[in-house]
Amino acid sequence: MRATPDNGLKIRAQLEREGINVPSLSERTPSANSKSDRKKVIMGAVIFVLENAADALKFVPIPNPDAIPNLLLKWLKVYDTVGGNDDGLKELGNDIRKAYATVLQPLELSEQIPPEVVRLIGGFHSDLEEQINEIELLKSQHLAKRTILAADITKRISGVRTCINNALNSVSTQATILTLLREIEASSQLTLERLPRAAAEHTYVKSKSACRPSTRVKIQKSLLNHLKEAKNRFVWLRGSPEIGKTAISRSIASTLEKEGTLAASFFWDKSRTGVGLDSLEWFPSTLARQLAIFNGDFKASLVKRLRRPDSELILNLLPEEQMKTLVIEPMNRLRGIFSASTQRFGIILDGLDECGDPDALKSLMNLVLLLDGLPSAFVILTWIRLHQTRLLTQSG
Incomplete structure (x- = not known):
């Protein structure tokens, strides 16, 4: 020049x-x-x-x-x-x-x-x-x-x-x-942006404060240790209402975020209607969008999948098929990448019982169990109430 x-x-x-x-x-x-x-x-x-x-x-x-x-x-x-x-x-x-x-x-x-x-x-x-x-x-x-x-x-x-x-x-x-x-x-x-995304991250939770540093320290420490153990895929926690489940989940999510190992979080809230937090419809697409932010390789894999001709009607699929198409399938292409990782990446789910009636809850439990198809580097933490244990058994 x-x-x-x-x-x-x-x-x-x-x-x-x-x-x-x-x-x-x-x-x-x-x-x-x-x-x-x-x-x-x-x-x-x-x-x-x-x-x-x-x-x-x-x-x-x-x-x-x-x-x-x-x-x-x-x-x-x-x-x-x-x-x-x-x-x-x-x-x-x-x-x-x-x-x-x-x-x-x-x-x-x-x-x-x-x-x-x-x-x-x-x-x-x-x-x-x-x-x-x-x-x-x-x-x-x-x-x-x-x-x-x-x-x-x-x-x-x-x-x-x-x-x-x-x-x-x-x-x-x-x-x-x-x-x-x-x-x-x-x-x-x-x-x-074709995929709807709810503001479901732990940082958007309203009216539910995170734990103070001195609150339930032993519980949080124990949960973090469980999440880091390679043998654990799901960490299911049971508890009654008003025991601070959401506060603990937010604190765990915040800790993982600071460590750079929070892959995604979804906090349902039935009081916030019409924004995807009181149902399961936006769960697969929101989870996919969050994972795309967390990992560039997944983002590229997801975009490729969305650009295929048969992806135009993805949002018309049943939630289970959406989860497989938007999350499991794109992530499966990256198993070699994540299998080499010594870190564990957490997905924190809270308030499952706020997504609708018992039938909706059962469908949501099935969606959560589909996450077992993720690479072994991912671990899922979620709370269930005592009466939901039966649903978990039936889903499994």
């Missing part, structure tokens, strides 16, 4: 719109008739752009971004002391201004800069430093100084231009890749 005069004109027009008067390199003014004056015009325009860039880049959220224009300023000052090829300098000036418009100025406007771009900027800085060091070495040679520098200055200009253009090509390529990745991510998100 080579710099063009057109790009320099665009930058000049942009600066002038901001009220900044930048001399044009193509202007033939009386003060630029001599070779010396022509050089001053070229140097002045480029230095002006770099000084403004150095000031603006001080506030960019990456390490020392202003070092790049400052290095280029340093190089130009060295060049100014030794003289050389003014035509080469003009071309270098065009490249510098293109670098400003393509690389440095976008940084000024960015609140978040992708790490890939940060690495590219760091490499650009390192390459420029190497060029500056070579120039300084030439400058430090006292014997026949001007002869040596005059012979090598064209090569040094070429080196800096190559450095700039390599950075421009890299940033352009990376920008294309990042744009493509964003488009893929947006497309994937649109696909996932």
Whole structure:
């Protein structure tokens, strides 16, 4: 990629719109008739752009971004002391201004800069430093100084231009890749949004507080130990109303979330009607959406499944078939990945008895038992009331 005069004109027009008067390199003014004056015009325009860039880049959220224009300023000052090829300098000036418009100025406007771009900027800085060091070495040679520098200055200009253009090509390529990745991510998100999702996570639970740190410490510690034991697939807890089951479940979910091992949570609540928390209809799709957030490999597997032609009517399937299609089937493709994990990933389910009548509860128990088809790295914690033990036996 080579710099063009057109790009320099665009930058000049942009600066002038901001009220900044930048001399044009193509202007033939009386003060630029001599070779010396022509050089001053070229140097002045480029230095002006770099000084403004150095000031603006001080506030960019990456390490020392202003070092790049400052290095280029340093190089130009060295060049100014030794003289050389003014035509080469003009071309270098065009490249510098293109670098400003393509690389440095976008940084000024960015609140978040992708790490890939940060690495590219760091490499650009390192390459420029190497060029500056070579120039300084030439400058430090006292014997026949001007002869040596005059012979090598064209090569040094070429080196800096190559450095700039390599950075421009890299940033352009990376920008294309990042744009493509964003488009893929947006497309994937649109696909996932076909699935209804209830605000069922432990963080959305209303009117039921989590345990205080000192409450039922032994119970929570025991449950966490059970969840981490490889032999346990389901951890069924029995208890009567008002003993703090939901509070304990929320605390367990919160602990797993802090550890990075909470795969999903669903807290039913019959008092919140019409939002998917008082029935089982949205349980499979919500669980699938949460697992997609938890694990990128599962997300990719689920999106592929949803894009198949036979997936258009998934939500018309019975809940059991939805669970198999949206959760078990996509996860089965990842067994090799999860089998290598030494961690256990928890799914916390609470308030099953709030999803409807006894028939609905029985159907929900069947859905929960289908989770036995997940890879062995997953463990499910759920509470059941004493009278629900019979349902569990019948479902099993």
